[in-house]
Amino acid sequence: MEPVKKLTSSIAPLDRINVDTDQIIPKQFLKRIERTGFGQFLFYGWRFNEDGTPNQDFILNHPAYKNAEILAAGENFGCGSSREHAPWSLQDYGFKVIIAPSFADIFYNNCVKNGILAIRLEEADQLIQAGKEGKSAEVDLESQTVNCDGHTWHFDIDPYWKQMLLNGWDEISITFQYEDAISKYEESHV
Amino acid sequence: MAKTIIEKVWNDHIVYEEENKPDLLYIDLHLIHEVTSPQAFEGLRLKGRKVRRPDLSFATMDHNVPTKNREVIKDPVSKQQMNTLADNCKEFNIPLAHMHHPDQGIVHVIGPELGLTQPGKTIVCGDSHTSTHGAFGALAFGIGTSEVEHVLSTQTLWQSKPKTMEIKVEGELGFGVTAKDVILAIISKFGVDAGTGYVVEYTGDAIRKMSMEERMTVCNMSIEAGARAGLISPDEKTAEFLKNRAHVPAEQYEELKEKWLSYATEEGAVYDKTLTIHADEIEPFVTWGTNPSMGSGISANVPTASDYTQNSKKEELKQALSYMDLSEGMPITDIEIQHVFIGSCTNSRIGDLRAAAKVIEGKKVHENVTAIVVPGSFTVKMKAEEEGLDQIFKNAGFDWRESGCSMCLAMNDDIVPAGERCASTSNRNFEGRQGAGARTHLVSPAMAAAAAVTGRFTDVRKMNVYA
Numbered sequence: 136m137e138p139v140k141k142l143t144s145s146i147a148p149l150d151r152i153n154v155d156t157d158q159i160i161p162k163q164f165l166k167r168i169e170r171t172g173f174g175q176f177l178f179y180g181w182r183f184n185e186d187g188t189p190n191q192d193f194i195l196n197h198p199a200y201k202n203a204e205i206l207a208a209g210e211n212f213g214c215g216s217s218r219e220h221a222p223w224s225l226q227d228y229g230f231k232v233i234i235a236p237s238f239a240d241i242f243y244n245n246c247v248k249n250g251i252l253a254i255r256l257e258e259a260d261q262l263i264q265a266g267k268e269g270k271s272a273e274v275d276l277e278s279q280t281v282n283c284d285g286h287t288w289h290f291d292i293d294p295y296w297k298q299m300l301l302n303g304w305d306e307i308s309i310t311f312q313y314e315d316a317i318s319k320y321e322e323s324h325v
Numbered sequence: 326m327a328k329t330i331i332e333k334v335w336n337d338h339i340v341y342e343e344e345n346k347p348d349l350l351y352i353d354l355h356l357i358h359e360v361t362s363p364q365a366f367e368g369l370r371l372k373g374r375k376v377r378r379p380d381l382s383f384a385t386m387d388h389n390v391p392t393k394n395r396e397v398i399k400d401p402v403s404k405q406q407m408n409t410l411a412d413n414c415k416e417f418n419i420p421l422a423h424m425h426h427p428d429q430g431i432v433h434v435i436g437p438e439l440g441l442t443q444p445g446k447t448i449v450c451g452d453s454h455t456s457t458h459g460a461f462g463a464l465a466f467g468i469g470t471s472e473v474e475h476v477l478s479t480q481t482l483w484q485s486k487p488k489t490m491e492i493k494v495e496g497e498l499g500f501g502v503t504a505k506d507v508i509l510a511i512i513s514k515f516g517v518d519a520g521t522g523y524v525v526e527y528t529g530d531a532i533r534k535m536s537m538e539e540r541m542t543v544c545n546m547s548i549e550a551g552a553r554a555g556l557i558s559p560d561e562k563t564a565e566f567l568k569n570r571a572h573v574p575a576e577q578y579e580e581l582k583e584k585w586l587s588y589a590t591e592e593g594a595v596y597d598k599t600l601t602i603h604a605d606e607i608e609p610f611v612t613w614g615t616n617p618s619m620g621s622g623i624s625a626n627v628p629t630a631s632d633y634t635q636n637s638k639k640e641e642l643k644q645a646l647s648y649m650d651l652s653e654g655m656p657i658t659d660i661e662i663q664h665v666f667i668g669s670c671t672n673s674r675i676g677d678l679r680a681a682a683k684v685i686e687g688k689k690v691h692e693n694v695t696a697i698v699v700p701g702s703f704t705v706k707m708k709a710e711e712e713g714l715d716q717i718f719k720n721a722g723f724d725w726r727e728s729g730c731s732m733c734l735a736m737n738d739d740i741v742p743a744g745e746r747c748a749s750t751s752n753r754n755f756e757g758r759q760g761a762g763a764r765t766h767l768v769s770p771a772m773a774a775a776a777a778v779t780g781r782f783t784d785v786r787k788m789n790v791y792a
Contacts, residue, residue: 151640151641151644152637152638152641153518153616153641155616155753155755157753157755157756157757158755158757161757162734162735162736162757162758163736163761165360165736166360166389166400166406167402168363168364168367168405168406168409169364169367170364170367170470180756180757180761185743185761209637210518210637211518211521211551214517214518214551214616215548215549215753215755216453216753217451217452217453217467217469218360218361218469219364219469219470219471222469237518237521239518239521240521240553241453241466241467241469241548241553244468244472245469245470245471249471293485294345295345295346295347306471306483307372307474307475307479310349310475310479310481310483311479313340313349316340316341317349317377317479317480317481320340320351321351321480324351325351325353325381
């Protein structure tokens with residue numbers, strides 16, 4: 136997993152609440168057995184018209200957000216299905232940071248496991264607005280801050296997940312260090 | 326101090342704990358299906374890792390399986406995904422109920438059916454509806470594919486202790502009101518993210534009176550209220566359901582039963598939050614929007630923007646009604662449908678099929694409607710045929726199918742065409758869920774059957790079937 140530290144980028148503003156993972160990556164694209172190549176299908180139903188041409192009204196099709204690495208959205212982002220294809224498609228498309236007032240639990244976990252920084256920030260609507268105005272933001276995981284347009288916001292993150300993200304650790308390798316504890320548990324319980 | 330079942334099961338499974346760190350939790354049962362597992366197995370192979378406890382893992386094929394002709398899988402990518410699961414199970418020695426196996430079915434239907442699901446267990450699956458197993462007093466939750474890989478190789482997960490929530494359903498359910506209506510009413514009342522960060526325990530008289538199948542319907546949709554897990558304290562009904570199941574050894578039953586019942590929440594235990602709903606405020610429900618909280622009782626109208634104060638909610642309503650092609654304020658009973666789907670991990674068990682058959686018996690599916698019944702498992706299908714339910718459905722004009730997830734998410738050939746409307750007993754009405762451009766209305770099996778007959782949403786209580 137690639138470590139996440141600091142980045143400055145334009146902000147793609149997705150001004151919707153309760154964006155579900157069926158919208159992030161529709162089910163017809165879940166049949167692949169690989170982890171890669173999902174970016175082309177991100178927000179498929181919204182990004183493309185029925186004839187397969189890009190829907191010019193959808194915000195991500197606006198040239199200003201072509202290289203955005205930050206996505207700002209409304210509350211309860213990533214609700215619904217547990218499909219990890221959702222963070223895979225966001226990452227493959229180019230997003231490294233997602234900022235929303237709240238996230239669904241499984242989606243949030245899935246982001247952490249893939250090195251995507253999901254930031255819970257009550258003021259996400261201000262970043263959506265900044266994104267619409269073409270402004271950029273700086274995100275720094277070490278100091279847990281988002282800087283944008285003269286504002287600095289602090290965000291909370293579990294210290295364990297923070298270390299994982301900063302170092303790009305493989306969680307399974309870490310857990311193997313607790314093998315004795317697992318074996319001991321199994322002896323007495325399973 | 327008195328403890329909730331949530332704390333008891335959690336504490337029982339801590340392998341390692343340390344301050345400022347999530348707990349390392351042991352997983353008793355890992356259920357696997359073809360969609361969310363291939364990349365996890367591939368991850369093991371790339372790193373030369375093994376499956377720690379194949380004996381605590383169980384796999385089936387459900388999402389992609391054809392429900393008409395099992396011999397023909399039209400989509401080569403679906404076929405490859407199923408073959409990949411079979412190959413992975415063989416390579417890593419994991420038991421598999423493949424498409425032609427008598428134990429095959431929707432993963433959340435067969436777990437309880439086989440007695441794999443038991444009170445006090447920690448159960449995970451790469452599927453958000455794993456919460457279904459909570460009906461037995463198990464701590465059961467959905468995980469992503471990275472976590473699937475983690476469980477395969479370590480049989481554990483790092484998890485932060487959740488907050489606890491009680492959702493109390495007080496009083497007695499009215500005539501014609503089902504478990505599905507209860508959970509839709511809960512989600513509608515408290516919202517799609519009410520349970521985020523919590524594990525929910527459902528309590529109250531209405532829950533206690535429910536059968537195990539009905540409790541599964543309630544717990545199944547916990548995730549639709551944002552809760553990763555929703556459970557119900559085990560009681561005599563729980564133990565009775567599990568008696569003589571394949572994975573419940575008869576000679577250990579009494580001992581197991583005692584242990585199971587000991588997990589129940591203790592008198593006076595305190596939750597971080599309690600929400601209450603009264604059974605008498607619930608009537609048969611129909612969703613009209615594009616998330617499961619956007620629903621109303623059958624006698625209500627579609628809301629209007631003026632019913633909301635927040636702008637984001639007004640905007641969400643506008644987007645939902647535009648997708649659903651409905652107008653603000655129109656009566657729910659004016660909505661005409663073209664498809665009926667009875668099935669899914671929410672409502673495909675024998676009790677669900679009986680409830681629908683009771684409404685449909687001696688009647689005909691409306692001429693504008695295409696209707697299918699997809700039993701949740703091969704076992705459910707056999708049982709229904711033994712009772713003659715298949716004949717009731719077929720005589721009415723329903724298609725009687727093989728088991729699988731089917732039209733709940735339309736990964737196989739069971740797809741609702743764009744622009745058409747489906748009364749569905751499944752769990753999600755998200756845009757495009759049942760097919761690109763398809764419009765989904767979530768209802769109970771009885772309400773789906775009523776809609777099949779009349780071609781529009783109809784109050785099943787007025788159909789003279791409960792006399």
